[in-house]
Amino acid sequence: MQKLERKELVDLLRQMLLMRRFEEKCAEMYAMGKIGGFLHLYIGQEAVATGAISVLRPDDSVIASYREHGHALAKGCDPGKIMAELFGRADGLCKGKGGSMHLFDKTRHFLGGHAIVAGQIPIGTGAAFASQYEGKDQVTLCFFGDAAVNQGVFHEALNLAALWHLPIVYICENNRYGMGTAVERATPVKDLYQRAEAYGIPGEAVDGMDVLAVRECVGAAVERARRERIPSFIEAKTYRFRGHSMADPGTYRTKEEVEREKQRDPIVLFRNHLTAEAVIKESDWKALEKEVRTAVEEAVRYADASPEPPLDWLLTDVYVSER
Amino acid sequence: MAIITYREALNQALREEMRRDPRVFLMGEEVGLYQGAYKVSQGLLEEFGSKRVIDTPISEAGFTGVGIGAAMVGLRPIVEMMTFNFALVAIDQIVNQAAKILYMSGGQYNVPMVIRGPGGPAHQLAAQHSQSMESYFYHVPGLKIVRPGTPKDAKGLLKSAIRDDDPVIFIESELLYGTKGEVPDGDYTIPLGVGEIKREGRDVTIVAYSTMLLLALQTAEELEKEGISVEVVDPRTLRPLDTELIMESVKKTNRAIVMESGAGFAGIGSGIGAIISEQAFDYLDAPVERVTGANAPTPYARNLERAKIPSKERLVAAVKKVLS
Ligand SMILES: Cc1ncc(C[n+]2csc(CCOP(=O)(O)OP(=O)(O)O)c2C)c(N)n1
Numbered sequence: 001m002q003k004l005e006r007k008e009l010v011d012l013l014r015q016m017l018l019m020r021r022f023e024e025k026c027a028e029m030y031a032m033g034k035i036g037g038f039l040h041l042y043i044g045q046e047a048v049a050t051g052a053i054s055v056l057r058p059d060d061s062v063i064a065s066y067r068e069h070g071h072a073l074a075k076g077c078d079p080g081k082i083m084a085e086l087f088g089r090a091d092g093l094c095k096g097k098g099g100s101m102h103l104f105d106k107t108r109h110f111l112g113g114h115a116i117v118a119g120q121i122p123i124g125t126g127a128a129f130a131s132q133y134e135g136k137d138q139v140t141l142c143f144f145g146d147a148a149v150n151q152g153v154f155h156e157a158l159n160l161a162a163l164w165h166l167p168i169v170y171i172c173e174n175n176r177y178g179m180g181t182a183v184e185r186a187t188p189v190k191d192l193y194q195r196a197e198a199y200g201i202p203g204e205a206v207d208g209m210d211v212l213a214v215r216e217c218v219g220a221a222v223e224r225a226r227r228e229r230i231p232s233f234i235e236a237k238t239y240r241f242r243g244h245s246m247a248d249p250g251t252y253r254t255k256e257e258v259e260r261e262k263q264r265d266p267i268v269l270f271r272n273h274l275t276a277e278a279v280i281k282e283s284d285w286k287a288l289e290k291e292v293r294t295a296v297e298e299a300v301r302y303a304d305a306s307p308e309p310p311l312d313w314l315l316t317d318v319y320v321s322e323r
Numbered sequence: 324m325a326i327i328t329y330r331e332a333l334n335q336a337l338r339e340e341m342r343r344d345p346r347v348f349l350m351g352e353e354v355g356l357y358q359g360a361y362k363v364s365q366g367l368l369e370e371f372g373s374k375r376v377i378d379t380p381i382s383e384a385g386f387t388g389v390g391i392g393a394a395m396v397g398l399r400p401i402v403e404m405m406t407f408n409f410a411l412v413a414i415d416q417i418v419n420q421a422a423k424i425l426y427m428s429g430g431q432y433n434v435p436m437v438i439r440g441p442g443g444p445a446h447q448l449a450a451q452h453s454q455s456m457e458s459y460f461y462h463v464p465g466l467k468i469v470r471p472g473t474p475k476d477a478k479g480l481l482k483s484a485i486r487d488d489d490p491v492i493f494i495e496s497e498l499l500y501g502t503k504g505e506v507p508d509g510d511y512t513i514p515l516g517v518g519e520i521k522r523e524g525r526d527v528t529i530v531a532y533s534t535m536l537l538l539a540l541q542t543a544e545e546l547e548k549e550g551i552s553v554e555v556v557d558p559r560t561l562r563p564l565d566t567e568l569i570m571e572s573v574k575k576t577n578r579a580i581v582m583e584s585g586a587g588f589a590g591i592g593s594g595i596g597a598i599i600s601e602q603a604f605d606y607l608d609a610p611v612e613r614v615t616g617a618n619a620p621t622p623y624a625r626n627l628e629r630a631k632i633p634s635k636e637r638l639v640a641a642v643k644k645v646l647s
């Protein structure tokens with residue numbers, strides 16, 4: 001892949017930082033009761049969505065799980081509309097009907113957050129099918145967790161994609177746990193990327209804490225998908241720094257382990273890298289922090305100002321004909 | 324009598340049945356090391372070990388099928404759905420396999436298993452995590468459906484479900500786990516298919532179960548102050564259904580309301596309402612009313628979610644309507 005310009009590098013850093021600060025704010029808003037239900041934070045995994053989605057064209061599709069705030073932001077969804085959705089407000093991305101686990105944005109080809117583990121895998125495959133069917137060259141990135149590979153639809157979808165040569169890249173974000181279950185307690189073959197072999201498609205592991213590595217790996221896979229219609233399965237090795245959701249007691253892993261993993265914070269790593277390469281200075285970082293914080297404050301203001309959805313919206317959007 | 328939570332009652336039932344019968348085992352996501360997503364299986368791994376308290380990968384279709392196979396050849400599996408929403412991933416196993424094997428095998432193979440976990444609306448969990456699943460299973464011959472509303476019922480019915488020789492769908496509720504109530508000491512069971520009058524009254528019968536039972540009881544208390552005497556019938560088991568108890572009550576009050584938290588169309592209320600119309604039409608002074616969830620998926624926004632689920636106001640309005 002080509003060497004990146006300074007602007008592109010800074011964009012990657014800004015994107016990750018926006019995800020981080022946005023979600024730290026989400027945690028705060030949850031504690032205040034402004035966000036309800038289940039809230040799953042992406043903190044620690046930012047390099048994966050950032051690196052992967054950075055190689056896409058705007059008309060490429062992305063689909064993800066319930067841990068999808070980062071993917072939505074990376075796909076260009078408006079932070080204010082995301083926050084309003086988390087607040088359950090009328091101006092939210094989905095009119096307040098979806099919430100944290102169900103962000104959708106058709107204008108950005110963001111096919112949603114899905115809360116049935118692995119439910120999105122065949123659906124993303126369907127988007128890739130449509131691209132091929134219509135003779136287009138749009139690619140789909142389909143994100144899911146390490147636990148999703150143990151669902152039946154994972155197997156069925158990958159088999160179909162391989163059989164039909166669909167333009168899709170499956171990205172398994174292996175953060176080492178599905179809720180409280182460590183990967184090795186859920187599957188005997190720990191290197192999940194090896195599963196690709198069963199379908200005869202490229203499988204590759206990448207350091208999910210290294211945004212440039214993710215970018216490069218997914219970039220190559222997207223090109224394969226776009227030009228040669230070869231689907232790929234990428235395992236991004238990462239870690240979630242927070243609990244599974246806000247309600248997680250966290251007893252299944254040690255504090256030492258979490259602290260050790262935090263040493264590989266993808267944002268710190270990339271910032272240090274850019275500083276060492278003299279791409280950014282301390283003052284650039286400060287300016288980025290300020291810019292991102294302002295954006296997050298603005299998102300909260302937007303969400304706060306938005307009204308609750310009107311009650312008659314309960315029964316709209318059930319059928320197109322009654323919309 | 325001890326006062327314990329619904330969660331503890333279920334835990335006791337599991338523990339007692341596992342002690343009683345070594346063929347009984349518990350299987351599901353996070354049931355062991357994590358002590359259960361909702362802590363229903365707290366302490367069971369410690370007591371029974373990982374042979375009988377089995378953590379599974381996220382593979383509902385797979386482990387439900389494993390449960391069915393094990394049941395066919397003599398074990399008594401309890402399969403936990405972390406929430407019943409995920410049972411849809413396994414619905415083929417439940418509907419096409421578990422429910423029909425006895426019939427298809429001409430009575431040779433029965434499937435003595437319990438599939439249990441919470442279901443129904445909880446707090447702002449949105450459309451994929453907030454559904455009342457009982458009506459999906461209610462329709463299927465071969466399945467039994469239990470929907471307990473109190474700790475006492477939860478314990479007694481779960482023990483019966485585990486001892487039952489057919490597949491039992493046992494749906495608990497996130498919103499009920501923390502509720503408390505009196506539970507008899509020692510070993511007791513409540514037979515499947517036997518309802519209970521949870522409150523006696525003269526003017527109108529409300530048929531309600533699970534979280535709707537609590538709403539019905541609260542509402543009945545308030546209506547009492549207005550001089551309206553409400554009888555609350557809790558079927559507890561939806562299949563088999565204690566139609567006799569419901570009919571007795573309706574014949575006494577001459578008015579009936581059926582509640583459910585799920586969408587009303589082709590729901591439990593439709594089923595029970597039709598049975599009342601068939602069996603007690605001549606006794607009715609008003610058409611059977613249904614107070615149900617709106618015919619929409621469950622929205623995330625707090626105000627819309629509130630509007631989706633039956634409320635006290637809607638129940639009061641229904642009572643006044645059948646009385647007018
Ligand atoms: C079919 C299904 N079963 C169970 C759940 C409950 N659940 C939600 S997330 C989760 C863990 C998923 O882990 P993983 O796929 O690794 O993604 P991560 O949360 O780590 O991003 C579980 C068990 C669910 N949502 N859907």
Ligand SMILES: [Mg+2]
Binds near residue numbers: 174176
């Ligand atoms: Mg995971």
